[in-house]
Amino acid sequence: MTGTRRRSITLLSAVALFGLACVLSSLLLRQQAAAELAKAGQTLHRLISQRADQHDAHLTSLSALVQAADPAPIATVEQVAASITRFYPRIVGIDVVDLATTPPASLLDVTDPAIVAAEAAQASGATVRTRAIDDGTKLLLVKRALTDGVGHYAIALVIDIARLAASDVALPEGASAELGLAEHAQAGRKAAFNADIASRTQPLRLSLATTAPRWPTPPPAFLIVSALLTALGALLVDRLLEARARASEAARKAALAAQDARLAHAGRVNAMGELASGIAHELTQPLTAILSHAQAGQRLVQRRGVEPATLAPALDAIARNAKRAGEILGRLRAWISKSEPDLEIVDLAELAREVAHLLTTGALPAGSSLKVESDGSRPLVRADRVQLEQVVFNLGRNGLDAVAEAKGERIVTIAVATEAGQAVLSVADSGPGLSPEAQARLFEPFFTTKPGGLGLGLALCNRLIERFGGTLDGGNAASGAVFSFHLPLAAEAVRREAAE
Numbered sequence: 162m163t164g165t166r167r168r169s170i171t172l173l174s175a176v177a178l179f180g181l182a183c184v185l186s187s188l189l190l191r192q193q194a195a196a197e198l199a200k201a202g203q204t205l206h207r208l209i210s211q212r213a214d215q216h217d218a219h220l221t222s223l224s225a226l227v228q229a230a231d232p233a234p235i236a237t238v239e240q241v242a243a244s245i246t247r248f249y250p251r252i253v254g255i256d257v258v259d260l261a262t263t264p265p266a267s268l269l270d271v272t273d274p275a276i277v278a279a280e281a282a283q284a285s286g287a288t289v290r291t292r293a294i295d296d297g298t299k300l301l302l303v304k305r306a307l308t309d310g311v312g313h314y315a316i317a318l319v320i321d322i323a324r325l326a327a328s329d330v331a332l333p334e335g336a337s338a339e340l341g342l343a344e345h346a347q348a349g350r351k352a353a354f355n356a357d358i359a360s361r362t363q364p365l366r367l368s369l370a371t372t373a374p375r376w377p378t379p380p381p382a383f384l385i386v387s388a389l390l391t392a393l394g395a396l397l398v399d400r401l402l403e404a405r406a407r408a409s410e411a412a413r414k415a416a417l418a419a420q421d422a423r424l425a426h427a428g429r430v431n432a433m434g435e436l437a438s439g440i441a442h443e444l445t446q447p448l449t450a451i452l453s454h455a456q457a458g459q460r461l462v463q464r465r466g467v468e469p470a471t472l473a474p475a476l477d478a479i480a481r482n483a484k485r486a487g488e489i490l491g492r493l494r495a496w497i498s499k500s501e502p503d504l505e506i507v508d509l510a511e512l513a514r515e516v517a518h519l520l521t522t523g524a525l526p527a528g529s530s531l532k533v534e535s536d537g538s539r540p541l542v543r544a545d546r547v548q549l550e551q552v553v554f555n556l557g558r559n560g561l562d563a564v565a566e567a568k569g570e571r572i573v574t575i576a577v578a579t580e581a582g583q584a585v586l587s588v589a590d591s592g593p594g595l596s597p598e599a600q601a602r603l604f605e606p607f608f609t610t611k612p613g614g615l616g617l618g619l620a621l622c623n624r625l626i627e628r629f630g631g632t633l634d635g636g637n638a639a640s641g642a643v644f645s646f647h648l649p650l651a652a653e654a655v656r657r658e659a660a661e
Contacts (some may be wrong), residue, residue, distance in 0.1 A: 163207050164403065164406075167402055167403070167406070168552075171395050171398055171402065172395065173401045174395070174398075175207050175391050175392065175395035176364070177278070178394075179387055179388060179391040179551060182385070182387045182391070183379055183387065184326065184384055185422060186379040186387075187376045187377055187379055190377040190379065191298070191376060191377055193377070193602055194333065194371070194373055194377065195353065196249055197333045197381050198333050198336055198353045198354055198369055198371060198608075199354055201328070201330070201332050201333055201336065201351070201354075201355075201369065202354030202356065202367065202369045203234070203354075204328070204330065205326070205328045205332075205367060206356050206358065206359075206367050207341065207370070208328065208329060208470070208538075209246075209286075209325060209326065209358050210358050210531035211359060211369060212325055212364065213258055213359075213360035213362070213363045214250075214356055214360065215249070215507075216302055216318060216320065216362075216363065217289065217360070217362055217363075219231040219245055219249075219252070219255075219318060220289060220318060221304075222241070223238060223241065223242070223255065223257075223306075224304055224305075224307075224316050225305040226238055226241060227257060227306040227314045227316065228306050228307070232256065233257060233268070233306075233314055233640050234255065235268050235269070235571055238255075238257055238268075238269070238578075239269060239374060239592070241414055242269065243355070243611060244254035246649065247275075249492065250321075250324055251320055251321050251324035251325045251327075252318055252320060252321075253299065253319050253320070253321050254272065254317075254318070254319035255269065255271060255316075255317070255318055255319075256268070256269045256270075256271035256273040256277065256316075256317040256319075257269055257314055257315070257316060257320070258274045258277040258278060258281070258314065258315045258317060259313065259314060260281060260305075260313055260314060261313045263304070263314075264278075265277070265278035268285040271317070271319065272301065272317045272319060276294070276301065276531075277315050277317045277559055279301055280301065280303040280315075281303050281304075281305050281315035283397070284304065284305050285305065288302070288362070289302055289304045289362035289363070289480040289637050290302070291303075291342065291362070291363050291364060291365075293322075293341065293342055294319070297322070297341060298321070298322055298323070299319055299320060299321055299322060300319070300320040300322055300325070300342075300363075300365075301317060301318070301319055301320075302317065302318040302319075302363065303316070303317050304316045306444065309381070309416075314411060314438065322340050322341065322438070325340060326338045326339070326367070327491070328342035333371065333373075334373065335371045335372040335373040336353070336369055336370070336373075337369070337370055337371070338367065338368070338369055338370075338636040339367070339368045339369075339370065340358075340367050340368075341366060342364060342366070343357055343364065343366040344364065347462055353369050353370055353371050354367070354368065354369035354370050355367075356475070359360060365555070367572075368614055373595055381390055384575070387518050387573070389657050404578045417518075419554060420519070421519070423546075423550070424547075424550060424551070424554065426520045426547055437508070438599060451592060452480060452483040453622065455480035455483060465641075479590070483485070501623060502545035502548055503546075503547075504543050504544060505540050505543070505544075505545070505546055506541050506542075506543060506565045506651050507541065507543070507544050507546050507549060508539060508540075508541055508587055509540045509541070509542055509577050509579045509648070510535050510538070510539055510540065510548060510585050512546070512550060512553065513533050513535075513553060513575045513577050513586060514533050514559060515550070516533075516553045516554050517531055517548055517557070520556065520557050520558065520561065521552070525561065526561055526562075526571065526573050527569040529565065529572070529573070530571065530572050530573070531561065531572075531573045531575070531577045532558065532572070532573075532574055532575070533574075533576075533577070534574060534575070534576040534577070534578070535577045536577070536578040536579065538577075538578065538579040540577060540578070540579045540584030540585075541545045541584070541650060541651040542584050542629070542648040542649070542651055543629070543649075543651045544629040544648065544652065545625075545629070546623050549621075549625070549629070550620045550630075551621075552625050552626060552633075552646070553575070553586065555618045555621070556588040556621050556622065556644050557573060557575060559588075559590055559618065559619075560573035560588050560589070560590035560592070560642075560644075561590075562592070562611070563575055563590045563592030563642060564591055564592045566592075566593075566640070567591060567592045567593060567641075569591070570591050571591060571592075572590070573588065573590045573591075573592045574587075574588070574589045574590075574591070575587070575588050576589070579650070580647075582608045582649075582650060583647045583648065583649055583650060584647070584648045584649075584650055585645060585646075586645065586646055586648075587637055587643055587644065587645035588643065588644050589642070589643040590641040590642055590643075591640050591641045592642060594637040594640075594641055595635070595636065595637055595642050596637075600635070600636060600637070602621040603635045604619050604620050604635075605620065606620040606631070607620075614618055619633075622646075626646045626648070629648055630648065631646050631647050631648035631649065632646060633645075633646040634646070
């Protein structure tokens with residue numbers, strides 16, 4: 162990841178974090194405002210419910226007073242009404258309507274007797290009737306005063322709704338209360354608080370609304386502090402990521418340098434091995450002939466007529482030196498080809514990518530490309546890492562040589578997969594493919610189709626794969642040649658697959 166891209170990602174993350182902090186703060190403020198409004202609504206609801214109970218008590222008292230005598234003691238009722246309206250300013254009027262006259266008559270001239278009589282006619286027994294008057298700004302409470310089961314009078318209270326809904330404590334900023342008959346409440350009206358007044362006689366509903374924004378803006382101090390903290394955090398994260406990137410790049414370069422050194426050493430060892438094997442192969446027949454002739458000479462000198470003293474020392478020297486040369490070459494060959502490998506757990510997918518990197522850092526044939534594919538698994542094998550790298554390197558190098566003169570696409574693909582409990586690596590090229598003769602002698606030492614080649618590369622690869630318990634195969638594909646080897650998965654990989 163480049164420094165510019167890293168800084169862009171860090172900046173975007175900081176902006177997103179700052180935005181999230183603002184959203185959370187606004188949400189908290191919104192919840193606090195909702196809680197305050199709900200608390201204020203509950204308090205006002207209890208207060209209005211108590212006031213409604215007082216209205217019932219006043220109606221009951223006035224009804225009892227009217228029933229005390231016949232005709233009703235209007236003067237006394239008027240005095241009591243004046244006292245009630247003085248102590249309860251929300252009760253703006255009290256009236257007594259005589260229902261026995263035609264038309265009904267208002268005895269205190271406060272209300273419209275026709276309206277009171279109409280409400281009283283709908284009242285059954287001692288039921289209180291509630292009606293909105295004066296464009297909904299006032300409430301009219303009507304109760305019939307029964308005398309011997311006959312209601313000749315109706316008691317009326319006129320209530321100022323605004324004063325009835327007035328709160329003794331200040332409502333939250335932007336909040337307003339609305340009180341009215343429940344049957345007249347707007348259907349679907351959204352309010353921050355809605356509740357019916359706890360009264361059996363007065364069907365009222367209290368609603369609280371607010372003009373406060375749905376998502377409050379956080380305080381400026383919070384915004385400033387959050388912005389500063391976010392900027393500081395982003396700066397620290399950028400510095401940490403930059404330091405980590407530098408350390409990672411240094412480690413990567415060190416690993417590549419070490420890998421280059423190992424592969425260079427492996428190349429030298431392989432070259433020396435090929436040379437030594439070639440020398441051993443070329444000298445085996447002459448040395449065997451020398452030994453055979455020397456031994457024949459020894460047998461001749463043992464016959465009659467031949468002076469042993471003349472030929473024996475020379476022949477003994479030939480035999481001794483030829484045998485010694487054979488032993489020396491045998492030891493050299495054994496040292497090159499039979500040394501114990503340094504086994505370790507190797508990630509085959511990672512090794513393929515590293516070898517591909519080494520192959521592509523060199524000079525690729527013009528128009529050629531090399532790619533690595535994987536099935537997403539992580540095949541682990543137990544092998545000598547350097548020797549296994551050399552196998553993959555040789556197969557990749559052969560593929561690149563094969564496509565160097567090909568027509569059309571020049572692609573070499575290294576594919577890694579896990580199949581039937583084994584790790585599989587294949588190298589496919591888009592070259593001309595293998596001839597029938599080449600297919601029959603693929604892994605035969607000293608057989609080669611390359612000018613100047615020794616013919617030991619594939620033989621060495623086959624020997625190394627066999628030493629790791631695997632098999633190497635080669636042949637033609639739909640386009641070009643493909644070489645693949647199978648290796649058993651390490652015990653660690655088998656346990657990991659079982660756990661997954």
